Amino acid sequence: IDIDRFKQVNDGLGMSAGDTILLTLARRIIRLTKPQDTLARLGGDQFGLILLSETEPARIAAFAEAVKAAIRAPITFAKREIILTASLGLVSWTSVQATGEDLVKDAELAVFQAKRFGGDRIEPFRPAFRSVGSDRLQLESDLRRAVERNELSIVYQPIVQLSDMTVAGFEALLRWEHPRRGSIPPVEFIPLAEGCNIIGQLGQFAMSQAAAQLSLWQKTTGNSTVFMSVNLSSRQILRRDLVQEVRNILANSQVAKGTFKLELTESAVMENPEQAVFILDKIRSMGIGLSLDDFGTGHSSLAYLSRFPFDLLKIDKTFLHDESPKKFVLLKSMINMAHELGLKVVVEGIETDRDALQLRQLHCEFAQSYLFGEPMSAENALRLLREQNTAAVRA
Numbered sequence: 340i341d342i343d344r345f346k347q348v349n350d351g352l353g354m355s356a357g358d359t360i361l362l363t364l365a366r367r368i369i370r371l372t373k374p375q376d377t378l379a380r381l382g383g384d385q386f387g388l389i390l391l392s393e394t395e396p397a398r399i400a401a402f403a404e405a406v407k408a409a410i411r412a413p414i415t416f417a418k419r420e421i422i423l424t425a426s427l428g429l430v431s432w433t434s435v436q437a438t439g440e441d442l443v444k445d446a447e448l449a450v451f452q453a454k455r456f457g458g459d460r461i462e463p464f465r466p467a468f469r470s471v472g473s474d475r476l477q478l479e480s481d482l483r484r485a486v487e488r489n490e491l492s493i494v495y496q497p498i499v500q501l502s503d504m505t506v507a508g509f510e511a512l513l514r515w516e517h518p519r520r521g522s523i524p525p526v527e528f529i530p531l532a533e534g535c536n537i538i539g540q541l542g543q544f545a546m547s548q549a550a551a552q553l554s555l556w557q558k559t560t561g562n563s564t565v566f567m568s569v570n571l572s573s574r575q576i577l578r579r580d581l582v583q584e585v586r587n588i589l590a591n592s593q594v595a596k597g598t599f600k601l602e603l604t605e606s607a608v609m610e611n612p613e614q615a616v617f618i619l620d621k622i623r624s625m626g627i628g629l630s631l632d633d634f635g636t637g638h639s640s641l642a643y644l645s646r647f648p649f650d651l652l653k654i655d656k657t658f659l660h661d662e663s664p665k666k667f668v669l670l671k672s673m674i675n676m677a678h679e680l681g682l683k684v685v686v687e688g689i690e691t692d693r694d695a696l697q698l699r700q701l702h703c704e705f706a707q708s709y710l711f712g713e714p715m716s717a718e719n720a721l722r723l724l725r726e727q728n729t730a731a732v733r734a
Contacts, residue, residue, distance in 0.1 A: 340368070340406065341450045343424045343458035345384035349610060352417065357384075360414060360421065367409040371402065385450075387443065403427050403461045411459075426453035430464040451475070475531075481517065482528055483537055486544055490516055493548045495720045497712035498568070498685060501699040505727055508566035510602070510707065511549035512714050513541065533574050542575045543584055550592035550599055552717050557595055560724045566598040568630050568651075573607035577614060582621050589625060600628035600651060608647060616646055623648040630685075634673070645680060652677040656688020656708070671701050678702070 342364065349357040361384060369378050373392035381387045388406075393399050410425040428449025430442055445464045453462035485491050495509040515523045532538040546569050553567040575581055589599070601622065608615040608631070623629055630651040631644075654673055658666065670686070677684045685705040689695050695706060715723070 340386040340388060340410075341426045341428075341454065342384040342410070343426055343454070345423070346606075348421065348423070351609075353609075354611065356416065360416060360423075363414055364410055364423070367412070368406055371405050371409060381443075387446070399429070400461070403429060407459070407461060424459035426450050426458045427461040428453060428464060429461060445469075478528075479531060482515070482531055485515055485517075486540060488518075490518065491541070491544060492516065493545060493552070494714035494716060495549075495552070495567075496707060496714040497720070497723065498566075498705050498707045499711045501695060501703055501706055504711075505731075506565070506712075506723060507705055508568065508598075508600075509720060510568045511545060511552075511570075513545050513570075529572065533572060536574075538572050538574045539578055539580075542571060543588075545569055546585070546588050546601075547591075550588050550594055552720075553599060554592040554594045556721055556724055557598070559721065560728055562724060562728065563595040564598065565724065566600055566628065567594075568600040568602045568628075570602045570632070571607065573604075573610045576603060576607055576618055577611060581618060585622055585627060586625060589627070596626040597628050597650075600630045602630040602632045602653070604633045605631065606633075612646075616648075619648050631682075649682055651685060651705075652682045653685045653687060653707075656686075659686060659688050659690075659694060667697055667701070670698070670703075674701050674703050 342361070345357065345361075348360060352360075361380070365378065365380065365386065368386065368388070372378060372388070372390075375391040377389040377391075379387050390399065390402060393402055407425055407427060410423055414421045414423070428446040428451075430445045430449060432442060445468070448468040449462045449464040452468055453460045456462070492514050493511050494514055495511055497506045498508045498510060499505065500507040513525060513529075515525075515528050517523050529538070529541075532541050549567050549569045553565070556565055557563050571581075585601070592599070603615075608619075619629055628651060629647070629649045630653060631647070631649045632653045633655045634652050652673075654670065658670055658673070661669075674684050683704045685707055686698055686703055687707050689698065689706045689708040689710050691710070695710070698706065712723075
């Protein structure tokens with residue numbers, strides 16, 4: 340029994356609230372069982388249930404439906420109503436499965452299939468699922484070796500300064516070119532890296548490569564203000580050795596102070612805000628810039644926002660794509676708030692020159708979108724900076 344998208348609960352309400360809600364769900368499930376049944380929390384938001392009280396397929400199916408319904412019932416927490424769903428994987432014992440471990444693996448594969456189909460469903464195990472599970476394990480294994488095999492690379496998307504439309508910086512984006520499967524998107528391999536605990540290795544690779552490129556660009560072009568943003572996941576910000584890693588990267592790259600930035604989402608910093616404030620303060624004291632990504636899409640507290648040592652705020656593209664006539668009223672309020680807090684602003688997803696002009700009139704500093712440049716290689720990024728320098732000299 341795997342609770343769907345439970346990470347959003349932890350991100351929005353905190354880990355302690357998440358545990359309280361899991362306890363509520365466990366009590367609901369246990370009320371459906373009989374003395375000979377066993378319920379256990381296997382880890383995170385996943386439960387295992389051994390059902391001995393029912394043997395007829397129809398009654399087992401009815402029990403599973405009852406569990407699903409119990410989880411769907413609204414939960415009132417902190418004056419909010421929370422509705423959750425679950426993916427259930429069913430497996431029956433047969434003499435073919437010699438161990439309990441085999442049973443659990445097959446049930447997990449059934450859950451994996453239920454989630455692939457969108458969650459909130461019950462999926463009985465079928466032997467064909469084992470090939471899908473082995474594919475995932477193979478992909479994890481391939482990802483572990485991707486760094487040493489030079490399959491990972493970084494591309495750089497320009498961030499322009501709206502006042503004069505010059506390139507002010509870049510965001511470094513990780514790419515994986517699999518030798519057999521081709522290009523695998525970050526939305527697929529980043530969660531995989533977090534799940535198998537190698538996100539730290541990938542993050543270190545991205546930071547080292549990006550810092551080295553930034554140092555080269557600054558020395559080659561003489562432009563000491565061009566900056567670089569690199570994304571950090573929630574798993575990375577909670578790692579104890581992150582501060583030392585960043586310190587080593589700075590020592591090796593020698594970039595101008597404040598031009599190397601680490602970018603975090605609201606959900607990442609709110610997973611453990613006290614720890615995040617402590618780590619980010621240390622990183623900021625080393626001369627690292629800090630950028631808050633996807634602002635407005637999470638559940639961060641404004642009180643916490645004022646405590647985090649960010650210097651750049653990225654407003655998510657969903658606000659710009661809002662069809663409401665009041666969208667620029669909201670954007671103006673967010674930009675003014677950021678400026679009052681001493682933050683500069685990047686707006687993502689600009690699609691028209693008209694939107695760019697309106698944002699410039701709202702005193703938004705930066706923009707990042709395909710309108711101003713697609714993610715590009717390091718060589719093309721350097722060429723862009725050189726052409727910009729040449730144009731400036733001629734002007």
